[in-house]
Amino acid sequence: MLKIVWSIHFLPYLLLLTLLWLLALAGQPAQEALLYSRQALAEHQYWRLLSAHLVHSNWYHLLLNSGGLLLVMLLHAEYQARQPLLWQCLFAALLISLLTWLWQPHIVEYVGLSGILHALLCYGALCDSQLRKVGGKLLLVGLIAKVAYEHYQGPDAALGQLINAEVAIFAHLYGLIAGFLLFGWDLVRRTTLFRGTNNPS
Known part of the structure; x- marks a missing residue:
């Protein structure tokens, strides 16, 4: 049985x-x-690169992503x-939106937290794997398989009907990329810190 113990680290998630x-x-x-509106972004409404991930197409969409969070x-x-969660979300949101702008010119509008959730899950799974937690490796393989299947099969039509929008599989892929980059930044920081500690001036 899963035992949930309150942690101060829960607070940012609950605020979000x-x-x-x-x-x-x-x-x-x-x-x-x-x-996210391609036309509005062309008119310099750049806040949408971040804010698009905070709004949802309907209540089902919001409930699904709330559960994921x-x-x-x-x-x-x-x-x-x-x-910090704030940094993880800002980085993932900006990367997903920029890649959508660059590589998905046919996407006119987009909403939802799912891309960021893929980034957070990927980053966490990589951290787990680094600590040799079996669950982390399984989650990472599952995420990669899910995104690969989505791009092979196409968006889930039934889920699209439920959330009243086409499932943004491109955002899931870009979120996965963001998760790997966040973990890469972790490695760079830790390597730099280690070298600085072992080579005092």
Whole structure:
């Protein structure tokens, strides 16, 4: 039986979750002001590169991503000691949006946290794997297999109907890339710190 012990590291996740729901309660005006819009970005509304990931197509979409965020919290909250959740989310959001702009010119609008969730899960799985946790390796393999299958099979039509939007499989891929880059930055920082410690001036 899973035993959940409160951790101070849970707080940023719960604050983010609260923000997601407050924006959903704000309704259509908030969504229209914050979603990824290719036309709006061309008109220099650059905040949308980040804010698009905080709004959702409907309540089902929000519920699914809320559950995903809580899962990340339970699995990987401790890794905020390496990189704060705020930084992980900002980096992933910006990378996903920029890659969408560059490589998905046909995407006119986009919303949702799922790309960031893939980044957080990937980063956490890599941290777990570094600590030789079997679950981390299984999660990483599962994530890569899921994203590969999505790109082979195409977006899930049934899920698309449920969330009233086409599943953004491109964002899942870019989130996976963001997770690997976050972990790579971890390795660079730790290597630099180790060298500095062992080579005092």
